[in-house]
Structure formats: structure tokens, C-alpha cells
Amino acid sequence: MDSKDICIEIENDEFYSKFLVESVKPLVGENISVTEQVNKLTQGIEKLTKSLESQVLAKHNDLLTQASNISDLEAMLETVRSQVQVLLRGADKLKDRVHTPYHELETQTIMLERVQTTCNLLRHTSKILMLWNKLIAVKDNPTKEAMILFELNELISDYDFKGITLLDDVLIQVEQQQKKLLQSSTDLLQTSLLNGDKVKLLQCFKVFHNLQCTEEQIKCTVDSILKDLRKEINTALNVQMVSIEVKKSSSGRIAPGKANIMNAQDFKIKLWDNIDKLFKNEMYNSCIKVVMLQNVVNELHAIGNFRNIAKKFWDELSIIFSNELEKSPSTVSQSVEIDFPKLLKCFNDLLSRLKCKNLEMNRSCLTKWENSFLSKSLAKLLEPVRSMWHLNQVPTMDQVDNAIRVIAEALSISLADKNLSISLANSVAKSIKQMNVEAEQRLSMDSDVAQIIEAPTSSQQKNADLCNVLHYFTSQIKRVLANMNSMLPQESIQIVQNSLKDISSLPILNMFAESIKNSLYLILMTMHDEPDLIRAEDPTNKTLSCSPYMKELQQFVSRCKDIYLSLFHDKQALNECCINISKCCIERFMQHVCNVRPISTYGRAKLQADCKHLETSLSPLVNDITELGDHYRQLKALTLLLEKKPQDIAKSQHEGALLPYSLVMMYLFSYGGQQLLAPHACAGWNTHKLIQWLESHKNERDRLEFVAGALQRYQNHVRQNQITCYDEVYPILLQLLEDARKTLKK
Known part of the structure; x- marks a missing residue:
């Protein structure tokens, strides 16, 4: 059997495979007996031995x-x-x-x-x-x-x-x-600072410089001065010591039943006396030492950069004072809050006495007391304003005077400090705004507030009284500002003056003005119904009386001034209102005069006389008619225009007359024949419609185009009807139109 086959056989055998893992567990628990296991292992070993022998035998040359x-x-x-x-x-x-x-x-x-x-x-x-x-x-x-x-x-x-x-x-x-x-040297430094001996002080710092300990000595000296000042500040603000001194000084002279009041007043006096002495004596003497120290160091340029000794000392002193004031009892803190300007004056007076340019008051250390003072000051300023309106009635002059007195006091107590003055000026501006808001909320806007037919109604009287109160209020404040002009900062004055700009009787007066102008317009409209304007008589050597409509206008103006406008005391607003009425009246009068159709020579003379009577009619409104400026000059120009011939009118207009070209051209149409229709007649309008259009089209270019349309229509009419010659005034109108257009292009 091949060696590979033997290995595969052993690996796949369930029994042998258990011996191939790294951790071999006992096989006692297996179903095979121990003898059988040993026999099987022996067989496996023999198989492996035979496989090795066969491999060695097969590859013995390679092994050798x-x-x-x-x-x-x-x-x-x-x-x-x-x-x-x-x-x-x-x-x-x-x-x-x-x-x-x-x-x-x-x-x-x-x-x-x-x-x-x-x-x-x-x-x-x-x-x-x-x-x-x-x-x-x-x-x-x-x-x-x-x-x-x-x-x-x-x-x-x-x-x-x-x-x-x-x-x-x-x-x-x-x-x-x-x-x-x-x-x-340190002892000599202290003695020199105490005696103000600059020569010995210079000697000390030369020694310190040569010993290379200048910075250390300066720090120790300044720290020692600050330490002593901290004790002095603490003593001055110590409520117990102040109370003891008050009791000693007031013993045996306080009447029964008034002890608390007198003690409180005496405590306040003694506290501020202590603070005043602290600034004038201890703090001033200490600051003088540091300033002298600074000056001596500045003279010794070679000893290093110590240019901010006095400034750092002052900043530290301000912080120390603030901290000691913060730790003081509430009675001391409240006294400082109430009389905060006194504290600022102490600081400013001290800086003024020191005459050191680098020193400025560190206001951030006093922010808490300043904010509290400003908050109480604002409440004090608003209180009389709010209280005078609580019954929804018109305030009395005494109530207004009380508010003015509080405002004057607020401005006067801030004279010693510019920043505080500006802050209080802003508070005063808020009280002025509150006064205006309260008055505006009580103004009547009923339907009869602008009537000019019957006697003044209760609503009109109340509105006038409110306006008069506001006028008195503003005039008194302006008087206060004038009295303090040389003492108050200009920024403070400007803040208060700006707050007064929103207060005026003009809005209510303008309501009357609109009613008066509308009535005047109706009166002037009746000009076209006057029979004298078409009267066929020669006016030469005749004294022309005032026209009926002009008499009515004169009576109406006089009545309005005496009955309605006289209710208001604000002369500036009243004058502005009257000038506005007068200008509108003149402007409307000229529009009507230039569009009267038909009109005779006698009628022109009559209108010329009415121009002069109009000046008299407006005299109740305007004392000096020249205050109307261009409107007055245009009225005078219209007076001269009414006595001139068309050619002379064109010549004077070319030479630079005051009247608008459009208005002059509308007037010249009255010299034309029946075929040369006036612009509004061409449009099919009556006089009322024309006046409405003129009011809505004040641009001279629009008005000229309106007149040019009438001339174009006339030209077309002449051509269509093959009329041999134009109306005598037509060429004059064309020349004026050309001149007017050239003027507009300039």
C-alpha cells in the first residue's frame, strides 16, 4: 500500500483521528476495551513503520x-x-x-x-x-x-x-x-515719598537699578501703598465706626420721636464726609506718591520700561475701592446708589488734582452702582409724567412744572461727569417720549375733530389743550437746556433736543389745515360764477371793489384764525400750518384765474384787483406775506400778467418769468377764438375735473403735454376745415411750448 494511502486511512479512521489533535483526551470512556485499543494502536504503528521502511528503501540514494x-x-x-x-x-x-x-x-x-x-x-x-x-x-x-x-x-x-x-x-x-x-535705600525711598524729596528718590532708584531690583522695589512700594489704602477705605466705609461717630456728634441734640430720621440723615452726612476726606487726603496723598514715583522712573530712561506704574496703580485702586464697597453693609451701598454722582465727582476731582494724563476713571468697577442709580433716576423721571395722566385728563401747568423740575435736577446733578450726563440725558429722553406717548393716546380722533363750521367741540378743545401742554413742556425743557448750555456736554444736549423733535402740534393743526383748505377751494371755485368777469365795460379810471368770493374768503380765513387756529400756542407749528394753507390757497387761486372762461377786459382787471385783495385776505394767517417765498412772487407775477397783452406775456416769459409755462399757456387760451378750445374743454372736462387733474399731475412735463394736446387738436381742426389762417394767439402758444420744452431739457 502506498504511504499516501496509509496516511489517508489513518486520518479518516475514527479511532486514529482522535490522536491527531493537539490535546489528546483519554479514551477510557469509549466502547472499545483498552486491550482492543492497544492492539489497534500497535497495528497502526506497524503500518507506519512498514511504510517508513519502504520509503527509506525506495529513496536510500537520495538520503545518502x-x-x-x-x-x-x-x-x-x-x-x-x-x-x-x-x-x-x-x-x-x-x-x-x-x-x-x-x-x-x-x-x-x-x-x-x-x-x-x-x-x-x-x-x-x-x-x-x-x-x-x-x-x-x-x-x-x-x-x-x-x-x-x-x-x-x-x-x-x-x-x-x-x-x-x-x-x-x-x-x-x-x-x-x-x-x-x-x-x-528702602527706608530712604519711603521717607522721600513721604517728604516729596525727588532728589533722594532718584538716588534710591539708581541704587535699585545697580542692584538689579528696581521692579521688585516698585512692586513692593506700590503694594504697600495699596495695602494701607485698603485699610483707609475700609475704615471710611465701616458702618459701625460711622454710626459711633454719628452718635457721639449727635448725642443730646435729637428730639424724641425724630431719632431715626435724624440718625439716618446724620449717618448719610457723616458717610459722605468720610468718603470726601478719603479722596481728598489719603487717596490723594497716596496717588501723589505713585505719580512722583512714576515721574522719577520716567527720568531714568535706562532702568527699563516702567511707563504704566501710575495707571496700573489707579486701576488696582479702583478695583480695591469697588471690592470694599461691595463688602460694605447695605446702608452704605444704598447711600452710594442714591448719591452716585457725588462718588463720581470725588473720582473726577481727584483725577483733576493729580493732573496725570494717563489716568482715567475705571467706570467698569462702578457699573453696579451706576446702573442702580440710573434705574432709580429713570423711575424718578417717569413717575411725575405717569402720575399726571392717571385720571385721563389734561395735566395742569403745576404738574408739568413738577416734571420739568425733576428733569432739570437730573441734568444738573450730572454736570460733574460727561458719561453720566449722557446716560441721564437718555433717561430724560425716555421721559419725554413717555410724555408724548401719553398725550398721543389721549388725542381724540372723532369725526368732528376737524370741523370748522360750528364753535370748537369738546374734542377739538381737548386736542388743543393737549397740544398746548406738550408745547409748554417742550418750551420749558428748551429753556432748561439753554440755561445749562455752557455746562452740559453737547452730546447730552443733542440727545434731549432730538427727543423733542417728535413733539409738535402740527399733526393736529394739519387736520384743521385740510378742512380749511378744502373750504377755501370751494370758495375759489365760485370765482367762475362771478358775473363781473364777463362784464363788457372799460375798467379804465374805475375803482374796482373786492369780488364777493374774495370777501367770503377773507371773512372765512379771519374766522378760522380767530376761532380754531388761535386755540394753539405752538407758534412755530402754527406758523408752519398757516404758511402751508396760504401757499395752497395762492396756488389754487392762480389755477382758477388762468382757466376762467370766458373773460372780458373788465374781468381781467377785476382778477388783478382780487390778486391784491388776496394778500389782505391771507394777512390773518401770515404777518409777513414775503414769508411765502416763490408763491408770493408768483402771485405778484400773475398780477402783472393780467394787464399784459399776449405778445408781452410771451416776451416776459422768455426773459425768465416766475410763473410756470403750463399755467401761462392755459391763461393765453382765454385770448383765443371759439375754435381754439382750452385744454380741459378739449378733454370734455369741467373746471372741477381740471383742478383735480392738476392736483394729481404736478409735474410740469405732464402739464405741458396736456396743453400740447389741445394745440395739436386745434391744428388738426384747421387743416381738416381748410381754414386759411390760425388764431393770433396760436403762434405765441407754439413758441412758448417750444421754449418750455427746451427749458425742461436743461
């Missing part, structure tokens, strides 16, 4: 060849081993040749290093002794002494001189001398 190759390999390995032994012996010899000089060189290097160290020690010893002798000779010059001591310390720190008996005493005396010099 491999065995001889193994012998050759062993011989080669022996040769390599002998060569390796020779190589190792050579490496040992080379190692000896390298290590021996290396050890010798290392030994010599150590010896040289020791010699060099010894030389350096001797050299340093010599120099130390020389400097020591030099130090003894300059005992009266602290600056030079400090310089020599610094050099000695540098030399001493380079090596360990322990065991050199020659220097033992010197080293001890150098250390003692340095401590003594540093202590004496």
Missing part, C-alpha cells in the same frame, strides 16, 4: 546524498567560525588601540578642567578681593557701592567658594553690606 551534503555544510561552518574568531581577536586589538589614548585624553581633559577651574577661582578671588577693597573706599556713595555689590554678587554666584578660607569673611560681609544698603 543529503547526508554527505550535511557533512560538507558542517565543514564550511567550521571554516566560517575560525574566521570569525580571527576577526574578533583583531577587533579586540583595535579596541585596545582606541581606548588607551581615549582614557589618557580624558584624564588630561579632567586635569585641564580642574586647572582652569582653579585659575578661574583664583582670578575671581583676586577680583572679589579687589572689589571688596574698592567697596570699602566708596562707603559714602550708595550708587557706586550698589554697582560694586552687584558685580561682587555676579562673581560670587559663578562658583562655589566654600572651603576658601581667604574669602569666608569677605563673602559674609558682602551679603551683610548688600542687605544693609538695600534696607537703607
Whole structure:
């Protein structure tokens, strides 16, 4: 049987396969007995033995060849081993040749290093002794002494001189001398700061610089000053000590039943007296020391960069004050919140006295008290405004005066600090806005608020009273600002002034203005019904009376001014309203005058007289008619226009008249024959429709195109009917239209 077959047989046999795994378990539990198992194993071993014998017999030549190759390999390995032994012996010899000089060189290097160290020690010893002798000779010059001591310390720190008996005493005396010099300079520094002796202070810092301890000394000095100030601040804000002082000063003079009130008032007075003394004395003296320290250091440019000593000190001082105030009892904190401007004044006065440019107040440390003060100030400003409206009635002048007084007080207490003034100005602006909102909520918007037929209604009277209250309120605030103009920051004034811009009687007045203008328009519309405008008489040498519609207009304007507009006290808004009414009236009057059809020579003279009477009619509204500007000049131009011939009108228009071309051309149509229809007649409109169109088309280009359409229609009519000549005014109208279009292109 082939060896492969035997292996396969053993692998597939259930019994033999169990012996092929790595961990063979006992087969005692099998169904085959032990004897049978041993016999079967013996048979398997015999099969394997026979298979091996047959394989060895079949391949004995190959096995013999491999065995001889193994012998050759062993011989080669022996040769390599002998060569390796020779190589190792050579490496040992080379190692000896390298290590021996290396050890010798290392030994010599150590010896040289020791010699060099010894030389350096001797050299340093010599120099130390020389400097020591030099130090003894300059005992009266602290600056030079400090310089020599610094050099000695540098030399001493380079090596360990322990065991050199020659220097033992010197080293001890150098250390003692340095401590003594540093202590004496530190004491002199404190004395110089106390006495303000700048010369000695300079000497101290030269010593510190030479000893290389300037930064440390500055820090210690500043920390010591801050430590003392912390105690002083704590003492000034100590409520128990303040109470004891108050009791001592007020004992025996407080009436029964008023002890608490007087004690509270006395406590407040004593607390602020302590704070005031703290800033004027202790804090000022300490700051002066630091500022002097800063100035001295700045003069010694070579000692390093210490430009922010005073600034850092001030920032630390502000933080310390804030922390101590934070830890103080509620009674102290509340007093500071109520009278916060006093605290700011103390800070600002202190900075002003110090006259140090780098110092600025650190407001962030006082944010808590400032915010609380501003919150209470805003509540105080809003309270009188809200209280005066609680009954939904028009406030009295006394109530308004009370609100003004509170606003004036708020602005005045902030004069010492710009930032606080701006913050309070914003609070004042909020109270002004609240006043305006409260008034606007109570304005009546009933249907009769703009009627101008009957006597003023209760709603109209109430609206006028509300407007007058607001006007009085704003005028009084403006007076306060004017009185404080030189003291208040311009930013604060601007904030308050901006808040007043939203308050005006104009919105209510404009409601009356619209009603008045509408009535005026209706009166002016009756101009076209006047029989005198077509009267066939020569007006020369005749005195022309005022037209009936103009008399009605004059009476109406006078009545409106006396009965309705006189209710309002806001002269600026009233003047603006009256000017608006007057301008609209003139504009509408000119539109009607230029579109009266038909019109006679007498009618033109009558309209010319009405132009002059219109000035009189508007006088109740406008004291100086020239305030109407271009509208007044156009009215004057219309007066002159009414007495000119078409050719003269065209000439004056070409020379630069004030009246719009469209309006002049509409007027010139009145000189034409029946075939030259006016623009609105061409459109089939009545006068009312024309006026509506003019109001909705104020652009001159649109109006010119409207007039041009009428001229084009007339031209077509002439051509269609083969009329031999145009109307006399037609060429003039064409020339004006061309001139108008050229003007618009410029």
C-alpha cells in the first residue's frame, strides 16, 4: 500500500483521528476495551513503520546524498567560525588601540578642567578681593557701592567658594553690606515719598537699578501703598465706626420721636464726609506718591520700561475701592446708589488734582452702582409724567412744572461727569417720549375733530389743550437746556433736543389745515360764477371793489384764525400750518384765474384787483406775506400778467418769468377764438375735473403735454376745415411750448 494511502486511512479512521489533535483526551470512556485499543494502536504503528521502511528503501540514494551534503555544510561552518574568531581577536586589538589614548585624553581633559577651574577661582578671588577693597573706599556713595555689590554678587554666584578660607569673611560681609544698603535705600525711598524729596528718590532708584531690583522695589512700594489704602477705605466705609461717630456728634441734640430720621440723615452726612476726606487726603496723598514715583522712573530712561506704574496703580485702586464697597453693609451701598454722582465727582476731582494724563476713571468697577442709580433716576423721571395722566385728563401747568423740575435736577446733578450726563440725558429722553406717548393716546380722533363750521367741540378743545401742554413742556425743557448750555456736554444736549423733535402740534393743526383748505377751494371755485368777469365795460379810471368770493374768503380765513387756529400756542407749528394753507390757497387761486372762461377786459382787471385783495385776505394767517417765498412772487407775477397783452406775456416769459409755462399757456387760451378750445374743454372736462387733474399731475412735463394736446387738436381742426389762417394767439402758444420744452431739457 502506498504511504499516501496509509496516511489517508489513518486520518479518516475514527479511532486514529482522535490522536491527531493537539490535546489528546483519554479514551477510557469509549466502547472499545483498552486491550482492543492497544492492539489497534500497535497495528497502526506497524503500518507506519512498514511504510517508513519502504520509503527509506525506495529513496536510500537520495538520503545518502543529503547526508554527505550535511557533512560538507558542517565543514564550511567550521571554516566560517575560525574566521570569525580571527576577526574578533583583531577587533579586540583595535579596541585596545582606541581606548588607551581615549582614557589618557580624558584624564588630561579632567586635569585641564580642574586647572582652569582653579585659575578661574583664583582670578575671581583676586577680583572679589579687589572689589571688596574698592567697596570699602566708596562707603559714602550708595550708587557706586550698589554697582560694586552687584558685580561682587555676579562673581560670587559663578562658583562655589566654600572651603576658601581667604574669602569666608569677605563673602559674609558682602551679603551683610548688600542687605544693609538695600534696607537703607528702602527706608530712604519711603521717607522721600513721604517728604516729596525727588532728589533722594532718584538716588534710591539708581541704587535699585545697580542692584538689579528696581521692579521688585516698585512692586513692593506700590503694594504697600495699596495695602494701607485698603485699610483707609475700609475704615471710611465701616458702618459701625460711622454710626459711633454719628452718635457721639449727635448725642443730646435729637428730639424724641425724630431719632431715626435724624440718625439716618446724620449717618448719610457723616458717610459722605468720610468718603470726601478719603479722596481728598489719603487717596490723594497716596496717588501723589505713585505719580512722583512714576515721574522719577520716567527720568531714568535706562532702568527699563516702567511707563504704566501710575495707571496700573489707579486701576488696582479702583478695583480695591469697588471690592470694599461691595463688602460694605447695605446702608452704605444704598447711600452710594442714591448719591452716585457725588462718588463720581470725588473720582473726577481727584483725577483733576493729580493732573496725570494717563489716568482715567475705571467706570467698569462702578457699573453696579451706576446702573442702580440710573434705574432709580429713570423711575424718578417717569413717575411725575405717569402720575399726571392717571385720571385721563389734561395735566395742569403745576404738574408739568413738577416734571420739568425733576428733569432739570437730573441734568444738573450730572454736570460733574460727561458719561453720566449722557446716560441721564437718555433717561430724560425716555421721559419725554413717555410724555408724548401719553398725550398721543389721549388725542381724540372723532369725526368732528376737524370741523370748522360750528364753535370748537369738546374734542377739538381737548386736542388743543393737549397740544398746548406738550408745547409748554417742550418750551420749558428748551429753556432748561439753554440755561445749562455752557455746562452740559453737547452730546447730552443733542440727545434731549432730538427727543423733542417728535413733539409738535402740527399733526393736529394739519387736520384743521385740510378742512380749511378744502373750504377755501370751494370758495375759489365760485370765482367762475362771478358775473363781473364777463362784464363788457372799460375798467379804465374805475375803482374796482373786492369780488364777493374774495370777501367770503377773507371773512372765512379771519374766522378760522380767530376761532380754531388761535386755540394753539405752538407758534412755530402754527406758523408752519398757516404758511402751508396760504401757499395752497395762492396756488389754487392762480389755477382758477388762468382757466376762467370766458373773460372780458373788465374781468381781467377785476382778477388783478382780487390778486391784491388776496394778500389782505391771507394777512390773518401770515404777518409777513414775503414769508411765502416763490408763491408770493408768483402771485405778484400773475398780477402783472393780467394787464399784459399776449405778445408781452410771451416776451416776459422768455426773459425768465416766475410763473410756470403750463399755467401761462392755459391763461393765453382765454385770448383765443371759439375754435381754439382750452385744454380741459378739449378733454370734455369741467373746471372741477381740471383742478383735480392738476392736483394729481404736478409735474410740469405732464402739464405741458396736456396743453400740447389741445394745440395739436386745434391744428388738426384747421387743416381738416381748410381754414386759411390760425388764431393770433396760436403762434405765441407754439413758441412758448417750444421754449418750455427746451427749458425742461436743461
